[in-house]
Amino acid sequence: MSNLVWExxxxxxxxxxxxxxxxxxxxGRIALNPGACELIENIYSYEWxxxxxxxxxxxxxKLGLRFTNNKDKNSLSVTRRKYKGHEIEGxxxxxxxxxxQFFGEIKDTTTGRYNVExxxxxxxxxxxxxxx
Numbered sequence: 001m002s003n004l005v006w007e008x009x010x011x012x013x014x015x016x017x018x019x020x021x022x023x024x025x026x027x028g029r030i031a032l033n034p035g036a037c038e039l040i041e042n043i044y045s046y047e048w049x050x051x052x053x054x055x056x057x058x059x060x061x062k063l064g065l066r067f068t069n070n071k072d073k074n075s076l077s078v079t080r081r082k083y084k085g086h087e088i089e090g091x092x093x094x095x096x097x098x099x100x101q102f103f104g105e106i107k108d109t110t111t112g113r114y115n116v117e118x119x120x121x122x123x124x125x126x127x128x129x130x131x132x
Contacts, residue, residue: 026111028096034089048075
């Protein structure tokens with residue numbers, strides 16, 4: 001052991017402010033963290049979400065999630081996140097087709113994080129152009 005030379009490693013860590021709103025997207029799921037869930041009052045009372053898209057020219061730049069309790073043919077189920085069988089803060093929206101359509105095949109095996117912002121009382125938007 002005396003022949004070893006120990007050196008300090010510079011570790012790059014992205015600091016996140018507490019309560020930052022983001023969505024983790026990949027492997028057929030959009031997972032909203034607690035900060036994103038706080039943007040919508042009583043978010044856990046909603047059962048469904050409708051997906052919207054915002055375009056700039058011909059390019060989709062944001063993915064909208066409008067929370068509702070009225071199911072229609074395009075609604076996706078909202079699931080409360082669980083850890084070891086207990087409900088925790090956060091929501092999952094499972095849809096391989098939505099993830100594939102907006103984020104491509106690469107998100108079948110990887111997960112990325114994207115900023116989330118409030119649009120109105122029942123709608124949030126995910127900035128799909130900038131992974132954080």
